[in-house]
Amino acid sequence: MMKKIVLTGAQGRLGQELRAPLAEMCHALLxxxxxxxxxxxxxxxxYVQADLAQMDQVEALIQGAEMVVHFGAIPDEAPFEELLGPNYIGAYTVWEAARRHGVRRIVYASSIHAVGLEPTAEGPALTNRHRPDTFYGLSKCFAEDMARMYWEKTGLEAVCLRIMSCTPEPENTRALGTWxxxxxxxxxVRAAVTTPTTGFALAWGVSANDRAPVTNAEAAFLGYRPQDNAExxxxxxxxxxxxxDPSDLAQMRLGGPFARVPLGESGVEAIRKMTAGD
Structure with missing residues (x-):
């Protein structure tokens, strides 16, 4: 059992799902x-209320931690200026503070939107080039590249989870593949935390869907075995x-509605409208 794990974004929708499981895996969860x-x-x-864009606050959180599960960010497309602090600078402060304090690994909530403009039918491998669909997706590319750099330059491990459509149940036709x-x-997340060594790794956050447009074959060493199926x-x-409509980017690209929205406008709202049939 680990001594200390830090979970950022603990009051977000996904962070709330992770608090209890992570608490079972360590002596102290912050x-x-x-x-x-x-x-x-x-x-x-x-629990500590903190701003991830402030290095002094982040350093105080991370001191003594063996692992950081970094889910803190704005989880939607927004103007770049709004994303800069929590999504870009916040990622840097977490990685740099982790390096300074000898953290072993960061498990990062990346996103499908790092490659959201890839055609769905191509099924890109984990190692494909970045192809972000939004400023939000671009922030995930930034953090993934930073994670690789910190691993290669400092030995700080990272597992970047390209989360797709994480909801209690599938919400629309697209989710038959991405749920x-x-x-x-x-x-x-448990697999990413408990695997003995990872180096820098990428994994798709997707269930065992018959229609999944991607595969985790390259990340099999993590031992992630999904049990649910949107079928x-x-x-x-x-x-x-x-x-x-084959001309609709929302239907033809991995990012779904995020691939179609204008830069800076909410992709979550576009998904809501699609799901509601607006």
């Missing part, structure tokens, strides 16, 4: 977010599906 503390802390969990269940999210919802979504 959860942090820019939001106020939750009321359901585990017995071995402490990541909450249970499989926990399995993926259980296929009949429901396909029966209500509209006529496909």
């Amino acid at each position: 959860s942090t977010d820019i939001k106020e503390a939750p009321k359901d802390l585990a017995p071995n969990e402490s 990541l269940s909450y249970g499989d999210l926990v399995r993926l 259980d919802w296929a009949e429901k979504f396909l029966a209500a599906a509209k006529t496909p």
Whole structure:
């Protein structure tokens, strides 16, 4: 069991799913977010409200940690200026503070949007070039490249998880391929934390979907074995599906609606409208 794990973004939707499982894996879990503390802390969990863009605050969090699970960021497309602090500078402060304090590994919530303009039908390998669909996706490219650089220059390990569509259940036709269940999210993060050595690694955050457009064959050494499959919802979504439009980037690129929205405008809202049939 590890001595200390730090979880950033602990009050985000996915961070809240990870707090209890991570608390079971260490003697001390330090959860942090820019939001106020939750009321359901585990017995071995402490909470610090902090701004990831402030190096002094991040250093105080990370001191003594063996591993950082970095999920803190704005999880949507927005103007670059809004993303700069939490998504770009926040990633740098986490990696640099981790280097200074001898952290062994960072498990990072990257995103499909780092390659969101890749055609869905091509099934890109993990090692494909970056092809971001938004400023948000660009921030994930920045952090992935920084993670590789810190590994090669300083020996700080990193596992970058390219999370796809992580929701309790699939929400639309696209999610028949891209869905990541909450249970499989926990399995993926647990694998990334417990694998003895990783170096720099990439893995897709996707469940065992029959229609998944990508494969984790190159990351098999992590031992991630997803158990959920969006195909259980296929009949429901396909029966209500509209006529496909091959000229629509939202249907033809891995990033879905993020591939179509103008730079700086919410991709999450575009997904909501797509799901609602607006």
